[in-house]
Amino acid sequence: MSDWVEACAADDIDEEDVMRFDHGGRTFAIYRSPDDEFFATDGLCTHEKVHLADGLVMDDIIECPKHNGRFNYKTGAARGAPVCVNLRTYPVKVDAGKVLIQIG
Template sequence: MRNIEWIAAAELDAVPQDDVIGVEVGGRDIALYSVDGEIYASDNICSHGHARLCDGFLDGHEIECPLHQGKFDVRSGKALCAPLTEDIRCYPVKIEDGRVFLALA
């Protein structure tokens, strides 16, 4: 069994409730979402067009891309509607000592 490498992504209080922010973690552009007290993480670039999801609109567990209004489920990365045809990658999250950590591998 391999060990999971957890990388610090942000302070927990830097992620506003029911909103999304963009951060760079391990050289990757990541979106962090706070929904109903839970933190989720995904790639920050839309799979359809080169738009940053952190510039989109978060409605519950759905992030709307600011470019073509496609929506993804932030819990799974699943593409929910046209024009999206490809999911985005999501990452495991843990909260420890008031900080958000991600497993990127």
């Protein structure tokens, strides 16, 4: 298992919002849920490679900014047309105000 990587400060993301994080040539999306938990997924929509961090977070759903494909960002599950491929998710922890993700 690879190391934990610092993505951002917890305060960088509002509740019920998302932020883009690029690392090692890859792009991720880091989420803060309405109940103040943090999650991480691949950063690009599985439909047309659009950055999900430009999309809207509502409850536990991230909606792609381009074609409204929806995913549950906690589980990565695709929620109907036009997306049918699930998003990969990554473990997240908060340590001393920093958000860390484990990039596998």
